[in-house]
Amino acid sequence: MSGTENAYELHQVSFAYESEQSVLDGITLSIPSGSWVSLVGPNGCGKSTLAKLLGGLLAANAGEVVVEGTVLNRETIHQIRPRIGMVFQNPDNQFIGSTVEEDIAFGLEGRCLPREEMIHRVRKYGDKLEIGHLLSKHPSELSGGQKQRVAVAAILAMEPGIVIFDEASSMLDEKARGELLDIIKEMKQSGEYTIVSITHDAEEIMYSDRAIVLLDGGVAADLSPEDLFHDDALLQSCRLIAPYRIQLVRELAKLGVQVPPLQREEEVTEALWQLHLNK
Amino acid sequence: MAITLEQVSYAYDDRSLWRNGALEDINLKLDQGVFAGIVGATGSGKSTLLQHFNGILKPTSGKVQVFDYILQAGEKNPPLRELRRRVGLVFQFPEHQLFEDTVEKDICFGPLNFGMSKEEAKERTSRALNMLGLDDSFLSRNPFHLSGGQMRKVAIASVLAMDPDIIVLDEPTATLDPQSRAELAELLFRLQRDLGKTVIVVTHRMEEMLPYADTWIVMKDGRKIFQGSKIELVREANTLAKSGLSLPTCITEWNQLAARFGLEHEEPCLTAGSAAVRIAKLLTNRMDKDTDPGSNSTSPDEGGEPYA
C-alpha cells in the first residue's frame, strides 16, 4: 500500500467516445483502500466505460482519476497499471496463453521477472486458486469456471492492490458463479485488495460493502446494498431484482410479520421459528 | 406425445480424448404443450440433448421420435426440413448468428428457407417481433446497432417466425440483466399459454423458469437423473443437490420452512409473495389451533409418491 486512504478518487470525470454524446458526465466518487464496491446500473449507463477508466484502459476527457494518490495520466500510467488487475466477462477471450501456466506467466514476463520468481508465482497462485493440477492444460480442456479461475490467478500473480471484475461471473453457471463469489469474499477478507465489481448479481452485490449506482452517465446513488434492495424505484431503474431472502422479509413485513434485521448469512427460517415459538 | 427418446446415447467422434457433452442411455417423454425446464452443470449434456430434438444431431444409439419423425441410430434420416421448421431451436447467444443488415431480412431468413412466400414471411416476421415485445419500427433497423437484450429478442423472433410447434432454447437468458431475464421467461410462458407452443428451456438459473415450467429434467454427466413436476422437484431437491445441482434460494428456503413447520406435503410456495402469505397464515393460525407442528394435518392423498 502506498499509504493513502483511498484507492480511487475521481473528480468530475467525463468521457465520450469520439465526438458522440458523453458516456460519463461529471463523475465524482472515492473508493477507500481495502473496500469492495459494486458498480451497478442498467446496460448502457456507462459502467463498463467507467471500469475501463478505472483500469487505465481509457483516458478521461475531463476531470481527474487519482489512483492511490497518483493522478492517472500518460506519464504515470505505466507506474500505476501494475497496481490494477482486471477480470473480464468472457472466460475464453481473456485466455492469452496456450496453457494455464503460460497464461498466468504472460503478465509476469511483461514485468521482466526472473524465471525462478515466475515459476514460484505460477505455483503459488495456481495453488491458491485450486488450479495447480491444471497448469499444463490447454484452454479447450477447461470449463468456463476453471478458465475464470485462471484469469483471476493470472491477475493476482501480478500482485495488484486493486482488482476490477467486469461482469466476470455473468457467463458462468450457478456453481462456478458461487465459487467465483467465494474467491472474491476471500480476497476481501485478506485485506490485500480493493475490489471493484461491475455486476447484476444480487448475491454478489449483497456481500459487497457498498453499491454505486450509475444512471445515464452519472452517479445516481451511493449506498449500502441493503438500502439499494429496499429501494424499489432504484431497483427498477437499475433493472435489478432483490435477493430472495430480502424479498421474503419485505413481503412478510407487508403482511405485518416483522422479522428482525438479518445478517447476510443468517436464515430467515430460524428467525420465523423463533417468532413462532414466542407467539 | 411430442418428443420421445428411447435409450438414446450420443458420443462425439473422438471418444478417447473428449467426453464432454456426451449422452448416455436417455429415456424421455415430453407431451405436447408442456413448458419444460432442463438443468444440470456445464458439460452434463444439456445442449447435446437439445440438438437431438430437431435432428441437428443424430443418436449414436437408440431412437428419437419427434411427432412422426423417427431418427434412429444406424438408419437413414428422413428429410429433416419440415422437422427443423416444426421444432425451432434457439442456440446459446443466438444474437451471434445474426448476419443481415436489417432486422426484417434476418428474421425472414428462416421462413424463406422453409419455402414460405415473401408476403407470408414478412407477415410472420412482424408477428414474431411483436410477440417478443418489439414493435414494427425495429423491422428496418440494423440488428448490429441494437442493445444486447434487443438482439437476443430479434434472434429468438427469427426462430419463432418459422412458426414452430415446439420451441427449444439453450440458456436464453444468459448474461442479460435480472429484469430482462424475468421478462424473457414470462414471454416464453405466454408462447406456451396463449399460443399453445411446447417450450423447452435449458437454464442454469432455475428460479427464473420455476414460476412457469411444469416439467423439470435434471441432467448429470450425460444421464438424466430426474424428470418430474415442480412439486416433485422441490421434494427431491436435497437429493439432487447432493449430486451437484445448484438450488435456488426459493427452494432451499421453502424446504427449510417446510421442515421446520411441517409443510412437506403441501404445494410449495416458491415466490416471495406466496411464501409470505403462507407463513403469515401459519403464525396467526397458531393462536387458534395449538397443534404440534411436527405432526401435520394435511390429508394423506396429497403426499407425493417417490419418483421412480
Next chain:
Amino acid sequence: MRNKLLFGRCIDTGSWVHAVDPRAKLTAMVLYLAALLAVGSWIPLAIAAAFSLAYMLATQIPLKYFVKAAKPLWVLMVFIFVIQCLTVDEGVALWQIGSWTLYSEGLSKGLIAALRMALLVSFTAILTFTTTPGLLNQGMSGVLKPLEKIGISAERLTLMMSIALRFIPTILDETHKIVKAQAARGADLKELPWKEKGKLLVSLLVPVTVSAFRRAEDLVLSMESRGYLIGAPRSEYHLLVWRSRDTGFILSFIVLVAVVVVLRFI
C-alpha cells in the same frame, strides 16, 4: 469440439523428441521440406518415409494421430495425383479411355507426389504434437531473430502466430455452432439447392467475422490490462537451452537432405 483436437495441440508422452529445442525442430522441419522437394523417385521416397517413420515412433504418439493429421488434406492429395496422371505422357501406356491414355510414368509420378504430400503433412504434425504452442512461439522468435537486422519485427510475427494458434480452434468451434444454428433456421448445406448455397455462405461468414473481431477486441483489452506493450522488454517463462542432442537432431536432417539430393543426381 471435434476440430479442436489435432490443431495446435500438444500430445504429451514425455519422449525425448518432446524435449528437443523448438528452434531445432523448426529448423529441422524446413530441412525436411527441402528434402521432400528433392524427392523425385521411389528410392529416395522410401528413405524419407523410413526416416519419418523412425521419428514418429520415437515420439511415442500412436501413429493413427499422424494419419488423422493428414486426413483433412486428402482432397488435395487426390487432386495432385489426378493432375499428374492426366498430364504426364511418358513411359508405357497402361490404360486408355477415349482420347486420354494413362501412362506408367504418370501413375508413378502421381503416386509419389501424393505420398510426398501425405508425408509432409503427417511429419510436420510432429512439430505441433511434441511442442506446446508457447514453446513453439519462443522457438519461432528465436529462429526469426536474424530478421530483425533487416527491419522485420520477430516479436510481431510470433505474436500473430501465437494468437492465431490460440484462437483458430475457438473460431472453428464457433463456426461449427453457427453452421448448426443456421441449419436450425432451414439453411442446411446438404438440403439446400445450389443457388441458395451462396446466401448460406454469407450467413456463416458475417457472424464468424463479427465474432472474431469481438474476440480480438476482448483479447487486446486483456493483454493491455496485463501490461503488454509491443516492443517492451520481456523475460521468458520457458527457458531454451541448446544441447548437443539438438545439434544432432538437425544433423540427421542435413544427412537426409544430402542423401536425397545425391540420389537425384546420380
